[in-house]
Amino acid sequence: MDKNKELGLFLKKKRSTLRPEQFGLKSEKRRRVEGLKREEVADLAGVSIDWYVRIEQGQDVNPSVDVLLALSKVLQLNTEEKRYLFNLSEKKMPIEEYTSINISDTLQKFLDNQNPNIAYVTDSKLTIIGWNKAALKVYGNYEEMSEKERNSVWRSFNDDSMKKLLDNWEGHSKLRVEQLRANYSYYENDSKINEIINELDAKNPLFNEWWSNQGIMGTPEGQKLLHHPIVGNLYLSYISFKSTDIEGASVTIQMPVDDETRTKLQQLISL
Template sequence: MGDDSKRRKELGAFLKTCRLRLSPAEFGIQSSPHRRTNGLRREEVADLAGLSTIWYTWLEQGRDIRPSSQVLESLGKALRLNRHELLYLYTLAEHRPPYDLQADTQVEPSLQRMLDKLEPFPSIITGPRWDVLAWNQAACELVGDFNRMNTLERNSLWRMFVCPDYPDSLPEWPKVAKGLLAQFRSSYGRHIGDPWFEELVELLKKESDTFKDWWENHEVLSIPPGTKRIRHPVKGELEFDQQSMTLADHPDLKVTVYIPCIPLLDVQMSQV
């Protein structure tokens, strides 16, 4: 059995399992004592999703048919699939999920506690749209009070290219800014056509001539390890090892920790 055939068979089995776990009563469907199907019937799912019964039956049987994104969305609603189940459905059907479905932008309380426990090391969590979603107090003392920033000001690209005081805080701003833009370009390539990314790029082009010029270079870069120098208004120039990692349970979220390159007692960021 080829990979495509196995995938279609798995898709059909998944749909059937989801269908049989649903109660007809949840949909206002009255069950007679002689009803033989546990859960919903194929024709009932097809009707809820706005599909023909024959076409849906072929899908469950693993026939060589290609459901569209609209069909998958309708099936997801009809079968009341959660986010992870929807992602699995799109994967089996070989479709890229909608961006809002892919993006994990919720920071659980346990992750915030993790950031707080990382004190006095400045630490942040960024989401798939390059927004800072969570932070600890040391991060605010190092790069600015995220509590007082609006959503746009918390965006890494916006701060780097538009916020007027930000370049002054980075002694190697051109190098750091080009690196960040190249990393963002990698993300952009995975989300071409997504309205949010397109809107951000156009807004940055309008607000920053530097961004507009560099954007045309099409430089691409993964997240590099290394040091980051920051010019602090009180402590002067500081140097940090910057470590970034994704979370296994939340692959859309990235944790970044700044570790002082000089002894911690010499930095004492928590006392700034």
């Protein structure tokens, strides 16, 4: 298929998956089109309706990088879809678009829908970058923490509340160090995480030992016990899986293994 026509078809299909309510637009009861109208997309992206109609029709309109970024935002494209859009337009996607970390509306909704299960996202540096309410109530207020304080490895060695919360602090911390070591290729030139690594290496013999081992411990699934200061013991099973949109990131869901733990988590998120 001609790239211009393929581009137009792709935009049309993505437009059909959206709802006007997502953008604060009024939705008529007898709406003739599925999803957003062409004029709505054009207005949200800051382009003329005539231009947008031409691009959907497969005409050669040569969209700029800024316009492609605007369309990507309006159509809520993930990284792979954004890359596809730029390839069809024969434009180079800005490097920051490859490396930027963004919790999409869809991913945040997924995290929120897990309550009272604990749900969070960690990047390749083992820093918490997304969470739901249950995660805040169990692990602490990430919204008030600095990026350094949200790093799981740094926090394991420097936050006494984490040592009290974790039933198996040593197993948890060793796994986090080994995961960070395994991800080194993602962030080897990142000055912030290298500062954390150097700090921990200088102050913590256990970190130095585990980092040097270069072993990989643990599985994406398992069980854990937490000692929460308010509700007591929480017995959890967990599963983690890689994000396809954020390179090197993982999504973790921790679920109660019994009704008592579920009730305690419900109590926490109601506080």
